[in-house]
Amino acid sequence: MTADNPSGDARFEDAAERPLRLRAEAAQDVPVLAALVQDAVLTAGDMSWQPKLRRLAFLVNRFRWEDREAAEARGRPYERVRAVLIIGGVTHVASQGIDRHDRDEVLSILDLAWIPGEDAAGAVEVTLAGDGAVRAEVECLDLTLSDVTRPYLAPSHRAPDHPG
Structure with a gap:
């Protein structure tokens, strides 16, 4: 219980400054991770298929959707954070619309x-902007999203926008 939270109940914004570490092992967990990685950007070189470990990892710069409302309410800049998205139990990986030889190609996650x-x-x-996609065949659903740096100011100073 605090002066700005007299009920003492947990609030979403209470975790706004802590790094995220989330896991999806059930189908209903996936939309949560999908929402958090929407508009994350990475380069083709930031993807790592590790067949011996049976995992596919993406080092992304994700927009901090969980902090958007607080940033707007307080009039402070939007933030991004480096995070790792790991798909475990991977048996096969396929991709389309990605030049595997251009490690500097910038990619943006849509879904x-x-x-x-x-x-x-x-x-x-993983659906990417510009008709790109990565498909990982897996033994079971095993996704982990972990923030690995402190948040930093979003270079665009804007929230991503998807006009209809």
Whole structure:
């Protein structure tokens, strides 16, 4: 209980300054991670397929959607943070619309989806702007999103926008 929170109940904004570390192991968890990585940017070189570890990792600069309202209410700049998105239990990776030889190619994540298969297996699809996509066939749903740096000012000074 504090002066600005007399009820003492947990509030979303209370975690605004802490790094995120979230895991998705069920289909209903995926939209939460998808919302947090929407508009994250990375280079093709920031993707790492590690077949011996059976994981696919993305080092991204994600917009801090969880902090947007607080930033607007306080009149402070928007922020981004470096984060790692890891897909575990990967058996096969395929991509389209990405030049694998151009490690500096800038990519932007639009969506993250779970496509269930037989038993617990399935696929995780990462949809990228410009018709790009990465599909990871997995033994089971195992996603982790972890912030790895402190937030920094968004270089554009704007929130991403998707005009209809």
